[in-house]
Amino acid sequence: EKGVLGASAKDLMLSYDWFQTDSLITIVIYTKKKDLSAELVIVDCQDKRLRGEIIIDDHSYLVEVDLYHAVQEDLAVNITEKIGKVEIILKKNDNIHWKMLGQPMENHNTFIKRTDRGLFYRKCKLVSKTEVTHDTKLFCLMLPKSTHLHVPTGQHVYLKQIIAGTEVVKPYTPVLPFLPLDFKEPSCRDGAHIYLMIKIYSCGPFTQALEHLQVGDYVSVSNPEGNFKKSQVQTSEDLFLLAAGTGFTPMVKLLDFALTEVSCLRTVKLIFFNKTEDDILWRNQLEQLALKDKRFEVKFILSQPTKDWMGKEGKISSSLLSEFVKRSSKYSKVLICICGPTPFTEQGVQYLKDLGYSQEEIHAFTA
Numbered sequence: 528e529k530g531v532l533g534a535s536a537k538d539l540m541l542s543y544d545w546f547q548t549d550s551l552i553t554i555v556i557y558t559k560k561k562d563l564s565a566e567l568v569i570v571d572c573q574d575k576r577l578r579g580e581i582i583i584d585d586h587s588y589l590v591e592v593d594l595y596h597a598v599q600e601d602l603a604v605n606i607t608e609k610i611g612k613v614e615i616i617l618k619k620n621d622n623i624h625w626k627m628l629g630q631p632m633e634n635h636n637t638f639i640k641r642t643d644r645g646l647f648y649r650k651c652k653l654v655s656k657t658e659v660t661h662d663t664k665l666f667c668l669m670l671p672k673s674t675h676l677h678v679p680t681g682q683h684v685y686l687k688q689i690i691a692g693t694e695v696v697k698p699y700t701p702v703l704p705f706l707p708l709d710f711k712e713p714s715c716r717d718g719a720h721i722y723l724m725i726k727i728y729s730c731g732p733f734t735q736a737l738e739h740l741q742v743g744d745y746v747s748v749s750n751p752e753g754n755f756k757k758s759q760v761q762t763s764e765d766l767f768l769l770a771a772g773t774g775f776t777p778m779v780k781l782l783d784f785a786l787t788e789v790s791c792l793r794t795v796k797l798i799f800f801n802k803t804e805d806d807i808l809w810r811n812q813l814e815q816l817a818l819k820d821k822r823f824e825v826k827f828i829l830s831q832p833t834k835d836w837m838g839k840e841g842k843i844s845s846s847l848l849s850e851f852v853k854r855s856s857k858y859s860k861v862l863i864c865i866c867g868p869t870p871f872t873e874q875g876v877q878y879l880k881d882l883g884y885s886q887e888e889i890h891a892f893t894a
């Protein structure tokens with residue numbers, strides 16, 4: 528039962544157990560981790576193969592078995608956050624007594640570094656595809672009933688498609704169906720849907736293949752990845768979001784989280800760099816949000832504006848940043864998040880450091 532790095536589940540006192548009733552199979556995992564949240568538990572069940580992964584800091588615990596008998600498609604996951612207990616509840620197909628849970632798979636009951644686990648994919652159905660701008664669309668994907676997966680704020684997933692006979696994988700950052708305006712539509716947080724805002728490039732093979740997907744088609748979606756920590760925002764008073772083009776995507780959940788759950792925040796400022804006005808994603812929603820929430824402000828900066836653009840013009844620069852990124856008071860705690868094309872992000876981070884912001888005050892979203 529040793530994991531790749533030698534830490535066994537037993538050493539860390541991680542264990543699982545299972546029991547049954549006439550109609551149910553319950554697998555219980557005791558992680559001993561306090562404040563274990565739903566985002567840290569990923570469960571899939573496909574063709575009798577059950578896979579339950581629990582993320583514990585930078586490690587991953589896995590239960591993976593080929594079930595003894597068939598189960599129904601829908602499963603339930605219950606988490607008792609305070610004591611870190613996870614229950615996976617499966618419905619038996621037939622009300623018969625199981626002699627065992629199933630055959631352990633190769634990595635069953637291992638506790639290894641998360642980065643050594645490898646990505647796991649499940650097929651998701653394309654439910655809708657709606658226009659955001661002339662070249663960007665919002666894709667809504669539906670997770671299988673037998674999957675429990677929530678993508679944390681600031682993390683991305685990988686999509687996998689077969690293109691000209693070859694498997695191709697690219698990262699995308701889930702967004703919300705819309706920004707938090709007047710009400711919270713419960714259906715957008717049902718956990719069953721993943722929304723992706725994707726720019727279609729005329730000479731981009733992967734996005735061209737996505738563009739050609741029809742509603743009802745399937746695409747493989749991986750487990751989430753990424754090193755952003757919500758706690759970075761939880762303690763900040765001023766939040767600056769520097770986004771360029773689709774680098775806006777990680778800012779969507781971040782904005783929602785900051786404005787709805789972080790009580791110490793005084794200001795949230797999005798500085799959004801685009802080529803032209805037509806390229807601005809969710810401009811109307813952003814302007815509405817700024818009207819609705821006094822803590823939030825948005826600035827658009829265009830690199831290729833038309834003559835009638837009355838706003839700011841240019842690319843990321845030291846002078847633009849010193850103009851727009853300012854602490855609300857001398858000692859306020861700031862977090863600056865930056866995302867966009869690699870040169871944009873790299874230059875931005877350098878300018879911010881030159882302006883005196885520390886590494887801890889900057890988070891760059893990268894691959």
Ligand code: FAD
Nearest residue numbers: 697698699700724725726728731732733734773776893894
């Ligand atoms: P590619 O063949 O990769 O290129 C697309 C276009 O860009 C082409 O026109 C090409 O000529 C040009 N191009 C490619 N590389 C360069 C370069 N270095 N310099 C200048 N031009 C170049 N995209 C989204 O739309 N939404 C997201 O939410 C999203 N999230 C991401 C999250 C992460 C962590 C990362 C790393 C990337 C993310 N991306 C996102 C980008 C995405 O992964 C793909 O790179 C993108 O969709 C392009 O794929 P493609 O195969 O269609 O095009």
Ligand code: NAD
Nearest residue numbers: 771772773774800801802830842867868870871892893894
């Ligand atoms: P784009 O070509 O429309 O450019 C948008 C703006 O970015 C421009 O107006 C300009 O201000 C700035 N910019 C572009 N190239 C620059 C350069 N060389 N130097 C300085 N500034 C520059 O952008 P797009 O096509 O929407 O591309 C968005 C990029 O963001 C992609 O490269 C994508 O991979 C990346 N992205 C990364 C993540 C992540 O790492 N987590 C998430 C989403 C998107």
